[in-house]
Amino acid sequence: MKKILLLLFLLSCFGKTFSQTQKISLNLNTNKNLWQNFTYDLGNMAGGMGYAYSRPLYWKKKQFTHFGYIAAGTTSLYFIDDNVDRWADGWRGDVPRWLVNYGNDVGSPNNNFMLTGAVYLAGLFTENPKLRRTGVLLISSASAAGLMQQITKRIIGRARPKANVGKDVFDPLHFDRVYDYDSFPSGHVMLGFTNAYAIAKQFKSPWVKAGLYTIGSIPGLSRIIDRFHWFSDVAFSTALSIFIVEAVDRFLDNKYDQKYNPIKKNKK
Known part of the structure; x- marks a missing residue:
C-alpha cells in the first residue's frame, strides 16, 4: 500500500512539473513570436516610409499628369487664400470651440502616435493580423508624412495667416524653426487625415468611409x-496624405497576407 501511495505521489509531482514546463515553454514560444512579429513590423514600417518617398522616381506620364492636376489645384486655391481667410472671419466664432480643440489635438504628433501605437500594440498582443497590419500602416504613413512636412515647411517657409503679412510672404530655408513661417504644408492636417484614410481602408461601406473622411477633415477646418x-x-x-497612405499600403501588400486591396488593382 505504501509503495502504491509513493508511486501516486511521484506521478502527481511529475504531472505538476510537466504542466509547469509546458506553461514555461508556451510562454517562451509566445514571447519569441511576439518579438519576431515586432521586429518584422519595425522593418516594414521603415520600408514603407522609404517606398513612399521613392515613388516619384518611378512615375510615368499618367502619374505626372495627376501631380500636375494637384499642383494646378493648389495654385488655384493659393490665389484665393486671402479671400477665404477674410470670409472665415464671418463665422469663426460660430464654430463650437470643442470641435476646434478636437481638430487641433487629434492632429498633434504626441496624440497621433499615442493612437497609432495603441492600435498597433492591440493587434500585436491579441495576434489580430488585420489590426496589426493596420497599426503598421498607420505608424509608417504618419511617420512618413510627419518627417516630410517638417523638412518641407522649413524649406518653403510660408507665413501663417496669423502672422498678418499676407499669403505671398515666404522665408525659405529657415532650418532654425520660425513658427510664424511654418504654414506649408500642414502637419496637423497630414497626420489627422492620414489616420482617417488608413482606418477607412478596413471598411467597404462608402458611408463609413465618408464618415471617417469627414472626421479626418476636422483638423484642416480647425x-x-x-x-x-x-x-x-x-x-x-490632404492630397499628399492620400498619396502616402496608398504608397505604404501597396508596399505592405507584399509583406502581409492580410490585404485591403484587390490583388489585381495596380496602385501607383
Missing part, C-alpha cells in the same frame, strides 16, 4: 479657423 494655415495648405496636405 487650422483654418485658428489661422494656423491657409486653405491651399490644407488642400495640398
